[in-house]
Amino acid sequence: MALGFALIFGVTHTFNLAHGELLVLAGYVAYWLWKAYGVSLFFTFPAAILATLALCLVLQRLFSRLREPMEMNSIVLSFGLAILLQNGMLFFFSGDYRLIHVPLLNQRFRLLGISLSYGQFTLLTLSLLVLGLTYVLMRHTYLGKALRATIQDRESAALAGINVSGMGILAFAIGAVLIGLAGPLFGCIHYLYPTAGLQATLIAITITIFAGVGRIGSLILGGWILGFAESCAVVFLGASWRELVSALMLLTLMALRPYGILGTEEK
């Protein structure tokens, strides 16, 4: 999920505050199919992916119409979009909390001395698989190299003959696929409700800023460190300090790496 966000941001320099909402929407699509038509979980994935793909392409069209400064305008635009999506979901699905029941996922088993549920295991393996695939894509295919080049320096990439706007569309598409994969899983593990998107977006942003755009390994690391710090906060300080700790982490992070992700500032 954070990878999708990072990719989109890195290539197109657009911040998508509606990232979380798209995730929840994908989850809702899967839930709807599962509930209304009895589609098994496995087949809801393609549907969710298609739905997010369509939406993301629309989004990309919208973003491309924005003028400089791209980052800030995109924040505002996606912010408005997030509001719209939230209300749309509230309207169509009501505020009730929904979960995709897959009994298998809740059973537990022991692995290397740690007790895990099938759900957590699936999530873990699927994430690693997807991340691994993306890594391979980025490192070893031409397309991947082109994407990385665009992330590093858009102008030089254009000079080198890479179709920058095409890369943008591609980044959105890949991001959409990632969201589409994460959505139904999200619906299984976490509850679906219209305002769930905000949490998800903040997590994605935090991890992205921590990790840097192009490095997948550090994304995973970032995610784990963040989670670990939050848990420690809860255990030692108390549950009411959790948000403060994550905010402080993010702020300290940003204070220490002010040019954020793109390495050196474009001076």
Next chain:
Amino acid sequence: MTKAPPTSEPLKNSAIAQVGLLLGLAILLVIPLLAGGHDYVLQVFTHGLLLATLALAWNILAISGSISLGHAAFFGVGAYTSGLLSLELGVSSWATIPTAGLAAMAVAVLVWLFCHRLRGAYFALATLAFVEIPRVLTDNWDGLTRGSLGLVGLPGLPALRLGSHHFDISASSIGSYYFVLVYGLLLLAVVTFIFRSNLGLALQAIREEETAAESLGIQVQRYRLLALLLSALFSGITGACYAHLIRYIEPGMVYGLHFSAIPVIFAICGGRFTIIGPALAALVLYPMDQFLLHPLLPAGHEFLYGAVIILAILFLPSGFWGQLWKGQRVSIKTGSIE
């Protein structure tokens, strides 16, 4: 219709705009009369004016190019400071409201410590995260702030003593309305002064092209800090006024996303490069939402705000009011070159 010669067109436009603004001001001044004793109308406009002041305060920071998504931090600190001082210590609102502004300024210093090296979207995100700090502190420091219970039954706006007359502003809707109106006009004067002063020009230069500004000898960081402090000051005062108007506050409410988002929406829709744009947007959108949309589309409010901001950013990035001044060689209002 023949096109008027280019030189006279801007002047004509600006003249019409000036008249329009004056008319608007006149209407605002006499709304209590127009409302015919319906406090309902007064209430809506009082709140609209309050939101307008928040948007104006936010815009002070936006002049320098920094978009803040966490102004609720200043708003909330202002609300709580004023509320606590007047509730616990019984200090009059005349004193607590400015103190609240100063408290918000102190918080702004903290923001600066974290964010002074950040620009653009990173700055926005940092402010978004920063709101948690005062919020969690207020929530948990039960001894000082009553924690999550919130403050119930705050005293109202300050009372006015003119000679032997004692006028309790909070007791009457008209009094509250004029209080907020006067504050709004004062703030507008301050913002106009800022815009046209050297500070304003420097800030706009920083917004346009920071490296160039620096090379001109403008001390970028100092001016940005100043903008942040001023913005926080007035946001805090607005928060205090809010607390005394509503008289019931809780952390989740005053530090919530609502008050961070509202000034952004109004400023972007109204025109964040202009002086009066944000206030105009607030005074048009909010009453429209309350009067017109409410009975027609009860569930449609948030939709409206979301849609409006998307339309604005796509088609009118300088906002409605800003659009009117586009294509002018020299804008009289902003004093900058569009």
Next chain:
Amino acid sequence: MFCKRRWFVSCFLLFFLWCTTTPVVAESVKIGEINPLTGRLAKQGLEIHQGVAVAVAEVNDRGGLNGRQVELISRDDQSQPDVAISRAEELCGWRKVCGLTGGYVDSLVGPISEVAKKYEVVYVASASLQKELSQRENPYFFRVAKLQGFIQPICDLLSEKLRPQRLAILYAATPGSSEFAHDLENCLHSRGTPLHLIEKFRPGTPDFTPLIAKLASMQIDVIVSGGFSADHLLFVRQLKENRVSPMAYLGPFGIAYESFIREMGENGEYLYSTCAWNPGITQPGTEKLSEDFVERFRRMFQRQPNTTNMHGYTSTRVLLAAMRNVVRRNKPLTGPNIRQALAELDLLLPMERVAFDKHGDPLHYQHPEPLLPLSIPCPNGVNESSAHVDHCSRIRHHLGLILYPCGTGICPDIWGYPHL
């Protein structure tokens, strides 16, 4: 291009035109309701609104108030206090309603009550809990719920029946929940029940695992959580995932709802909740009333009513009953008269026997003992110590087993849980 000024002016004209053309219906009695229909409290606000609508429909079907129909004007406060104030001003000052009802959470009910006081319009709030609100010297403010009604039965259950060795109270960072936790703490302290942990969390927390780990390490056996439906759903499920089985989990807010139970599925083996009312659990003597309410609700909204709906219904019935009393005595429907009638009211309704004290608090609001479903916590595994099993059978014996009524169409089996 220059529509700014014209737009401004035409907006105004539109508004005034619209004001003057609003028709005035002569014979009907107008009451108003203000609920959060949008915003973060939308779900509960809507449920209160539905309860109110049912009450008004019921009274109108029976001929209204002495022949005069009741007209309900509904408004949305968007979960924001400033909007709540504007709506209250509109209803009281402009539409001139005879009474106000509805309302959810004190930060909204408080400002509304101030406006009602200004206009001398009675306000019977459906859902307001905090003590401070009724201490505010407002003769026109009444409410049909109060915090003590939750605290008392839970306190009794904990200190007399469950008798936990290590108790934890968790609560959400909202005013109502915080006050609940502190009052419960005081009550338990006065009964001498030890409390090992009291902690606050942000409602809507996405992951309770660290908190659960903390509870497990402290070997907490009874958890009281002042969170809301979402928090309970997640918490209980994660308890199960992490193989942490307390003896009991109590949740006063947000459990006793059909949708919750449906979502819980088989996870809720040891859940307790309180509720003021549910289909099938009603004040003795009000069974017919309760059934009528359920039936009418199902007809109007095609689903089973829950306790929030009942709060809206109760407050409206109370308001209308007081008005009816005033009309019967041939007095005009003014604020002071209705207020007087409310102060003297003693009415038996499915949720409670309604009568008010001098602060406007309900005298008899109490969640019934024993608590609502959902089943008794007992470990199935054979590894558990026999002392624990003994304790369980003792509880079973004392409390009896209350099953969720089959009227909802979900029939629980004895030891397990309702399945969809």
